[in-house]
Amino acid sequence: MQFSLRKNMEEELKEDPFITCKKCGRRSRKSQWIxxxxxxxxxxxxxxxxASYRLSVIFDKGSxxxxxxxxxxxxxxxxxxxxxxxxxxxDKTGLMESAVTATxxxxxxxxxxxxxxxxxxxxxxxxAVGEKVTRGIExxxxxxxxxxxxxxxGGARMQEGIFSLMQMAKTSDAIEEYSRNGGLYIxxxxxxxxxxxxxxFATLADxxxxxxxxxxxxxxPRVIEQTIGKKLPAGxxxxxxxxxxxxxxxxxxxxxxxxxxxxxxxxxxxxxKEA
Amino acid sequence: xxxxxxxxxxxVDAKLAVLSKSAKKHTIMLTRKALTSESKDGExxxxxxxxxxxxxxxxxxxxxxxxKKDLLEQCRDLTPADRVVLARLSNRPHITDFIDALxxxxxxQKGDHLYDEDPSIFGGIALFHGIPVTxxxxxxxxxxxxxxxxxxxxxxxxxxxxxxxxxxxxxxxGRPIITFIDTPGAYPGMEAEEHGQGEAIARSLxxxxxxxxxxxxxxxxxxxxxxxxxxxxCNRMLMLENAVYSVLSPEGFASILxxxxxxxxxxxxxxxLTAADLYENGIVDEVIPEPxxxxxxxxxxxxxxxxxxxxxxxxxxxxxxxxxxxxxxxKKFRKL
Numbered sequence: 001m002q003f004s005l006r007k008n009m010e011e012e013l014k015e016d017p018f019i020t021c022k023k024c025g026r027r028s029r030k031s032q033w034i035x036x037x038x039x040x041x042x043x044x045x046x047x048x049x050x051a052s053y054r055l056s057v058i059f060d061k062g063s064x065x066x067x068x069x070x071x072x073x074x075x076x077x078x079x080x081x082x083x084x085x086x087x088x089x090x091d092k093t094g095l096m097e098s099a100v101t102a103t104x105x106x107x108x109x110x111x112x113x114x115x116x117x118x119x120x121x122x123x124x125x126x127x128a129v130g131e132k133v134t135r136g137i138e139x140x141x142x143x144x145x146x147x148x149x150x151x152x153x154g155g156a157r158m159q160e161g162i163f164s165l166m167q168m169a170k171t172s173d174a175i176e177e178y179s180r181n182g183g184l185y186i187x188x189x190x191x192x193x194x195x196x197x198x199x200x201f202a203t204l205a206d207x208x209x210x211x212x213x214x215x216x217x218x219x220x221p222r223v224i225e226q227t228i229g230k231k232l233p234a235g236x237x238x239x240x241x242x243x244x245x246x247x248x249x250x251x252x253x254x255x256x257x258x259x260x261x262x263x264x265x266x267x268x269x270x271x272x273k274e275a
Numbered sequence: 276x277x278x279x280x281x282x283x284x285x286x287v288d289a290k291l292a293v294l295s296k297s298a299k300k301h302t303i304m305l306t307r308k309a310l311t312s313e314s315k316d317g318e319x320x321x322x323x324x325x326x327x328x329x330x331x332x333x334x335x336x337x338x339x340x341x342x343k344k345d346l347l348e349q350c351r352d353l354t355p356a357d358r359v360v361l362a363r364l365s366n367r368p369h370i371t372d373f374i375d376a377l378x379x380x381x382x383x384q385k386g387d388h389l390y391d392e393d394p395s396i397f398g399g400i401a402l403f404h405g406i407p408v409t410x411x412x413x414x415x416x417x418x419x420x421x422x423x424x425x426x427x428x429x430x431x432x433x434x435x436x437x438x439x440x441x442x443x444x445x446x447x448x449g450r451p452i453i454t455f456i457d458t459p460g461a462y463p464g465m466e467a468e469e470h471g472q473g474e475a476i477a478r479s480l481x482x483x484x485x486x487x488x489x490x491x492x493x494x495x496x497x498x499x500x501x502x503x504x505x506x507x508x509c510n511r512m513l514m515l516e517n518a519v520y521s522v523l524s525p526e527g528f529a530s531i532l533x534x535x536x537x538x539x540x541x542x543x544x545x546x547x548l549t550a551a552d553l554y555e556n557g558i559v560d561e562v563i564p565e566p567x568x569x570x571x572x573x574x575x576x577x578x579x580x581x582x583x584x585x586x587x588x589x590x591x592x593x594x595x596x597x598x599x600x601x602x603x604x605x606k607k608f609r610k611l
Contacts (some may be wrong), residue, residue: 053586
């Protein structure tokens with residue numbers, strides 16, 4: 001299965017030709033949103049996008065190869081209602097899990113890419129997500145590929161309890177092994193990256209990038225407000241805030257992402273050329 | 276239910292304490308009378324009267340002891356929610372008790388040597404059966420002041436960075452690491468976020484996964500979320516019978532799933548957070564039994580069981596090469 005930017009555009013143009021911005025409430029033409037990489041043409045607020053769209057943005061046309069597409073949650077706790085919800089989400093999103101892994105080429109340089117799609121259970125960490133992410137990292141280790149991970153997660157998948165928690169240890173172990181083998185890992189933090197994903201693979205990169213305005217943190221804002229008993233300041237836990245506090249190397253708008261990645265690969269001695 | 280039992284047991288304990296004190300006094304009085312055959316002021320009662328009183332007290336003591344035993348017997352079939360109550364008891368033994376009881380020559384190490392000292396992570400170097408080890412874990416504190424200083428065992432990033440400093444030294448000097456897990460979770464505060472709570476936990480996970488010395492984690496109270504996991508990437512996980520370990524506190528779990536934290540008892544049933552559940556799921560390697568009614572009823576027996584279990588697991592691990600130890604840990608977590 002392959003994705004291309006053009007195919008997605010054509011499909012989406014068939015539906016409602018307008019998109020309403022969640023922040024400023026203005027309706028703009030879908031074609032305008034697309035030309036702005038799904039940022040609101042009026043206020044710049046980013047819209048959450050699918051994993052396939054992200055792949056199409058960073059990889060060379062026709063180079064994407066999806067991996068491990070059949071890994072799906074095992075419902076380890078036999079949690080009431082979970083199986084049904086999983087099936088419904090699979091139908092709705094066309095995904096088997098929130099994690100999508102693929103190889104592709106960026107300016108001719110092969111790379112491993114792992115994306116958490118927030119449309120699937122808010123990108124929460126299930127045993128299947130942990131397994132898929134770990135396999136993706138292991139593939140990159142084995143084949144000496146640069147690794148790019150787009151994190152987006154509401155945190156742990158509650159319905160999987162302790163098994164969700166253990167994925168943090170498993171994925172962090174895999175990243176450490178990859179890193180000790182000299183691999184280059186670039187993390188792109190997208191809205192929202194919280195909980196167990198923030199506290200594992202998402203923050204262990206050599207280069208940490210973030211999309212503008214993304215919520216990034218360990219504890220959720222509501223929990224913090226309950227703990228300290230007061231309102232949090234505006235902009236708390238946003239990309240720009242983390243950038244100021246020294247946890248993000250650069251905030252990169254979507255339209256600059258491919259170019260930034262190409263530059264970083266080049267700086268690490270890889271051959272990259274614009275197609 | 277468990278709360279009622281424990282309350283009643285506490286009342287019985289209080290009565291027992293009063294009775295045994297008075298019985299002791301009467302025994303002394305009797306002895307003195309027998310020795311001197313004189314009566315002091317205020318001790319006008321005859322030996323017979325005191326004997327009778329003492330007899331009555333002894334009977335009462337026996338009765339109360341029986342009552343307490345019956346009460347604790349009721350703790351035979353505990354629900355997961357009962358165990359959560361036991362795991363959180365403030366008079367349950369904590370890390371400082373374990374270190375005093377299980378180790379000798381403890382030298383406390385402080386601070387992350389980067390920014391701050393976080394008292395909610397307690398640790399240092401000590402001898403276990405004469406072997407130098409690094410021992411560390413969560414500290415909830417025993418007094419209200421300590422509780423506040425330790426934020427009830429919820430570490431900030433500085434705590435995890437301190438833990439990494441201690442563990443890094445353990446690796447350098449070839450010391451095994453023993454961690455004690457007892458935390459409601461990492462601290463959800465503003466400064467903790469500013470200082471990179473997520474990053475600190477992630478680093479700790481990655482760091483521990485590749486340590487070349489044996490790591491044994493002992494879950495002694497409650498172990499919740501990444502805050503607990505950050506000190507439990509181990510070769511062997513041991514767990515006290517009434518300890519609990521889970522992705523989040525049952526209250527937080529209910530709050531996220533059903534937007535209603537009062538449904539926490541229902542959450543306990545679903546979460547599979549007890550030692551027995553985790554043993555069955557292959558996450559915990561050994562369940563350490565506790566006396567009836569919880570570890571606080573007889574801490575000394577618990578210390579002995581933990582000591583025995585650590586020694587049993589440590590011996591074979593110490594025979595492995597550094598590579599084998601890392602591989603052994605990787606295998607444990609990779610299959611989950």
